[in-house]
Amino acid sequence: MLRDRLAEAIQLREEGRAKQDQAILERARTLLLDLVAAYPDDAEINFQTAVAHDNSGLGREAIPFYERSLELGLAGPDLERALLGLGSTYRYLGYYEQAEETLRRGVREFPDNRALQVFLSIALYNTKNYKESTELLLANLMETTSDEKLQYFKRPIVFYSQHLDETW
Helix, strand or coil, X not given: CHHHHHHHHHHHHHXXXXXXXXXXXXXXXXXXXXXXXXXXXXXXXXXHHHHHXXXXXXXXXXXXXXXXXXXXXXXXXXXXXXXXXHHHHHHHCCCHHHHXXXXXXXXXXXXXXXXXXXXXXXXHHHCCCHHHHHHHHHHHHHHHCCCHHHHHCHHXXXXXXXXXXXXX
16 A cells, blocks of 8 residues: 555656646645655655655755655665755755765765766866866766767877866
8 A cells, every 4th residue: 555655656756747747746745745744764755755846846845855765774776866866956955065975975876877977076066176076077078978079089188187287
């Protein structure tokens, strides 16, 4: 019964997000808020409640649910998504240090997640860590681009990205 209600809420949230339909998202949030009230120590329910709030543009309200899901030991792909969601939410609300800390944890625990790396580079910019921000962005660009002109200059771009403050 609990897992059926949670699955229904997740399906509603995904549908509302895909359609950008606030009424559907509101139904998902209502269902999740009922679930989290009944099961406050369930990490997945807290996480899903956070995502539903974030998808609705209610980032400030999402934060306590993200934080609680982490406290409760959220793991796996949900943890990966929670660290990205919480970190990016902190950042867009102006909590730059918390964003950097959360996203650094995400990159440590999920080093292959480029979205975490890019959001970290944005948070690094906000904390005035311009060099590290640029290095991280350039590394991601050069590791993922198929642009012929960038590929032609890959070696010097990678070298310069690691020596941004140096001249010869």
